[in-house]
Amino acid sequence: MTAQQHSERSLTRRNFVKAGAVACATGLFALNGCTLEEVKNSQLASEFQGIENKQYGLAINVSMLDALGGQEFIDTIIAACHNYHNVPKIDDPKKSMDWIWTQSYEEAFSDIASTYVDEKTASYAYPVMCNHCTDPQCVRVCPTQTTFKRPDGIVMMDYHRCIGCRFCMSACPYGARSFNFMDPRPYVEKESMNPGYPTRSKGVVEKCTLCYELIDQGSVPVCVQAAYGCITFGDLTDENSEIRQVLSQAFSIRRRVELGTGPNVYYIFDEETASLYANGLNLGGAHGFEGDLLEGGE
Amino acid sequence: MLEKVFKGSKLYYGWLLALLVLIGAGVLAYINQLVNGLQLTGMSQDVNWGLYIAQFTFFVGVAASGVMVAIPLYLHDYKEYGPVIIFGEFMAVAAVLVALLNVVVDVGYPARLFNVVLYPTPHSILFWDMVVLSSYLLVNIIIGWTSIAAERKGTKPAHWVHVLAIIAIPLAISIHTVTAFIYCGNVGRPFWASAIVACRFLASAFAAGPALLLLISFIMGKFTDYKISDKAVDTIAKTVAYAILANVFFFLLEVFTAFYGNSPHHTEPLAYILFGVHGHNQLVPFMWAAAVLIVIGIVILLVKKWRQTRGLLIIALLCIFLGCWMDKGINFVLAGFVPNSFGEIIDYVPHPNEIMVIVGTFAIGAFVLTLLFKVALAVREGIAQPAAVAFSEATRAAAENQKAAEMEEAVEAAKAEKAAREAEEARIAAEEEARRKAEEEAAKAAEEAAKAAEEAAAAAEEAAEAPATEVAEAAEEAAPEAAEEAAPAAEEAAE
Numbered sequence: 001m002t003a004q005q006h007s008e009r010s011l012t013r014r015n016f017v018k019a020g021a022v023a024c025a026t027g028l029f030a031l032n033g034c035t036l037e038e039v040k041n042s043q044l045a046s047e048f049q050g051i052e053n054k055q056y057g058l059a060i061n062v063s064m065l066d067a068l069g070g071q072e073f074i075d076t077i078i079a080a081c082h083n084y085h086n087v088p089k090i091d092d093p094k095k096s097m098d099w100i101w102t103q104s105y106e107e108a109f110s111d112i113a114s115t116y117v118d119e120k121t122a123s124y125a126y127p128v129m130c131n132h133c134t135d136p137q138c139v140r141v142c143p144t145q146t147t148f149k150r151p152d153g154i155v156m157m158d159y160h161r162c163i164g165c166r167f168c169m170s171a172c173p174y175g176a177r178s179f180n181f182m183d184p185r186p187y188v189e190k191e192s193m194n195p196g197y198p199t200r201s202k203g204v205v206e207k208c209t210l211c212y213e214l215i216d217q218g219s220v221p222v223c224v225q226a227a228y229g230c231i232t233f234g235d236l237t238d239e240n241s242e243i244r245q246v247l248s249q250a251f252s253i254r255r256r257v258e259l260g261t262g263p264n265v266y267y268i269f270d271e272e273t274a275s276l277y278a279n280g281l282n283l284g285g286a287h288g289f290e291g292d293l294l295e296g297g298e
Numbered sequence: 299m300l301e302k303v304f305k306g307s308k309l310y311y312g313w314l315l316a317l318l319v320l321i322g323a324g325v326l327a328y329i330n331q332l333v334n335g336l337q338l339t340g341m342s343q344d345v346n347w348g349l350y351i352a353q354f355t356f357f358v359g360v361a362a363s364g365v366m367v368a369i370p371l372y373l374h375d376y377k378e379y380g381p382v383i384i385f386g387e388f389m390a391v392a393a394v395l396v397a398l399l400n401v402v403v404d405v406g407y408p409a410r411l412f413n414v415v416l417y418p419t420p421h422s423i424l425f426w427d428m429v430v431l432s433s434y435l436l437v438n439i440i441i442g443w444t445s446i447a448a449e450r451k452g453t454k455p456a457h458w459v460h461v462l463a464i465i466a467i468p469l470a471i472s473i474h475t476v477t478a479f480i481y482c483g484n485v486g487r488p489f490w491a492s493a494i495v496a497c498r499f500l501a502s503a504f505a506a507g508p509a510l511l512l513l514i515s516f517i518m519g520k521f522t523d524y525k526i527s528d529k530a531v532d533t534i535a536k537t538v539a540y541a542i543l544a545n546v547f548f549f550l551l552e553v554f555t556a557f558y559g560n561s562p563h564h565t566e567p568l569a570y571i572l573f574g575v576h577g578h579n580q581l582v583p584f585m586w587a588a589a590v591l592i593v594i595g596i597v598i599l600l601v602k603k604w605r606q607t608r609g610l611l612i613i614a615l616l617c618i619f620l621g622c623w624m625d626k627g628i629n630f631v632l633a634g635f636v637p638n639s640f641g642e643i644i645d646y647v648p649h650p651n652e653i654m655v656i657v658g659t660f661a662i663g664a665f666v667l668t669l670l671f672k673v674a675l676a677v678r679e680g681i682a683q684p685a686a687v688a689f690s691e692a693t694r695a696a697a698e699n700q701k702a703a704e705m706e707e708a709v710e711a712a713k714a715e716k717a718a719r720e721a722e723e724a725r726i727a728a729e730e731e732a733r734r735k736a737e738e739e740a741a742k743a744a745e746e747a748a749k750a751a752e753e754a755a756a757a758a759e760e761a762a763e764a765p766a767t768e769v770a771e772a773a774e775e776a777a778p779e780a781a782e783e784a785a786p787a788a789e790e791a792a793e
């Protein structure tokens with residue numbers, strides 16, 4: 001082969017590579033450009049007409065929860081949520097399903113936990129659940145848009161679309177998601193089952209939905225109702241909302257803020273209100289919520 | 299061409315049968331999993347990916363490694379790889395298949411898998427993984443099949459096949475890069491959230507993949523006519539050596555960054571696989587076994603004499619393949635979940651059912667690989683026999699052509715020699731003539747000088763006769779002097 005032939009060959013070769021690269025790049029832009037917008041828009045238009053841009057969140061007063069009985073009291077809140085949403089009760093800790101559960105201070109706040117923390121803070125039980133993040137990792141990675149963010153900030157799931165790839169579980173930095181390793185229905189207790197709320201099938205992921213169905217009816221989440229005022233719900237973008245008032249009056253922290261996901265569940269430390277509360281100033285009137293809820297769910 | 303898969307030896311059928319048994323067992327295990335759910339795996343709410351996704355990751359790497367044969371051949375025209383490339387491409391097809399199967403068995407709701415296509419989601423890396431993997435699979439099937447079809451016809455593959463082969467190169471890099479992106483985008487998992495993951499993946503893939511290709515080639519060489527040239531073997535072995543060294547280097551970079559900085563987020567997963575943490579050390583044996591295997595492999599591959607001893611080379615390749623598999627096919631995925639978001643360590647204990655499913659996917663890959671290689675080999679053998687006549691004719695014609703060309707060359711050479719000789723002769727003749735002329739002139743000059751001397755002598759005689767004897771003597775002396783003077787002149791003329 002002469003030198004000229006050789007250079008000609010390598011030239012055409014290079015052109016192929018170039019052509020391929022250009023073709024790929026155009027393809028990428030085309031895909032990225034249309035599908036993302038279209039899907040989002042159609043979803044928004046059909047499902048969330050009338051929902052304004054908000055960011056709902058929760059403020060959990062852990063001092064008050066402790067004053068009302070700590071773990072024992074929180075267990076009733078957990079039961080209220082799990083019963084209402086037909087979350088299966090699975091004893092094996094590796095496969096157990098949880099929308100809301102408790103962790104210790106050290107576990108829930110491992111990044112900021114102080115070595116010599118005061119006894120109270122260390123002894124509290126901290127309810128944890130989905131943080132309905134402002135920039136949620138789970139939404140970003142979900143390949144089917146099963147998990148998506150509503151304009152009001154709720155990170156929601158479509159259980160009928162989930163393929164069970166569990167990418168969202170790998171991505172969520174808060175361990176907020178549970179996967180149905182087995183058929184959940186036999187594990188939903190008959191007597192506490194809520195016929196007004198759907199059960200899921202095996203092979204899909206689920207998590208706290210911030211009780212979007214109650215919010216859409218103008219109500220508040222189950223756990224908020226069951227917490228006797230220890231958990232405040234509201235729109236964090238509205239400075240006049242109750243949750244913003246509560247947050248403006250006491251010290252609060254969030255979990256793993258440094259990751260940039262923008263968690264919207266706040267933990268309030270407020271001994272003063274807690275002791276007033278424990279003395280019975282605000283108790284009463286909140287019993288019988290289960291009946292109300294069941295009606296609301298139907 | 300497909301009919302070729304039906305003709306084979308007893309051994310061939312025995313092997314296929316054994317694979318079918320394993321596939322059957324795998325399918326049964328998978329049905330069991332479909333009925334009972336993914337509880338039949340070692341996964342948990344905290345370790346939500348396990349051996350399935352790890353196999354997926356590892357075999358995407360094996361698939362990508364085809365470029366280590368394709369780049370030298372297509373971009374650098376390294377002819378030694380010509381006969382190997384088809385097997386590299388078919389191995390990539392089988393590896394992508396194993397990878398995809400491991401995704402299918404991993405998802406909780408496989409009936410809905412098509413949702414990935416129905417709701418394309420460009421912001422999900424899994425979507426892109428699907429795009430590049432299916433493209434790569436398709437491209438490799440097309441290239442492999444058209445090349446082998448062309449080989450059967452005794453023609454060269456069409457031009458567009460060559461174009462496709464070059465497009466496949468960036469595609470191969472992309473499949474493993476995108477697979478790495480699945481991991482390194484997870485900010486909450488510090489073991490994965492590292493920019494070097496893609497490099498590490500590619501490096502270990504370019505070691506494990508070609509190692510597997512060589513091992514399979516040796517096995518085929520044992521049972522069939524397939525021959526891979528020693529030169530190709532040695533070049534691939536060197537590729538494996540460089541790649542595994544790069545992988546070790548990248549891993550050590552991770553170790554340094556983690557332990558020098560000493561941030562617990564980074565050190566804990568590494569400490570978990572290197573030494574164990576709080577009594578949790580189930581991955582430690584794999585880590586160190588991988589380290590030892592890889593070091594053995596590297597040492598053998600680096601010493602030229604050992605590398606070129608077939609037995610030792612096989613040991614080295616086995617070591618490196620197994621080491622890479624333990625590193626990527628077990629540890630990388632599992633260690634990413636340590637610690638979980640609450641600082642806890644949850645162990646992963648594989649379920650026998652899950653292992654059976656994985657074995658089944660491997661068996662399917664091996665089955666497809668066997669059939670593809672069978673077709674490729676049968677086509678080659680077919681060329682070697684019925685087409686042998688055509689081939690030998692072609693070689694004879696080529697040889698004749700060459701002979702003719704040689705003869706022509708000889709004639710040309712003879713002509714040139716003759717011309718040269720003639721020129722030389724002419725030159726000599728010319729020189730001789732020149733010399734003759736010069737001599738003549740010299741002689742003339744000498745004659746003239748002699749004449750002058752004679753005249754001088756005569757004059758002297760005359761003079762002597764008339765005046766005194768002294769004058770006569772002087773004249774006699776003068777005459778030879780004149781003759782002497784005339785001599786150099788004559789000499790000069792001669793020159």
Ligand code: SF4
Binds near residue numbers: 174
């Ligand atoms: S807490 Fe986890 S699941 Fe909930 S929105 Fe954030 S990333 Fe998603």
Ligand code: SF4
Binds near residue numbers: 162166167169
């Ligand atoms: S498991 Fe379901 S929700 Fe999670 S990423 Fe996969 S498809 Fe989306």
Ligand code: SF4
Binds near residue numbers: 080081100221224
């Ligand atoms: S917001 Fe609703 S779903 Fe979420 S933890 Fe509370 S009760 Fe459960």
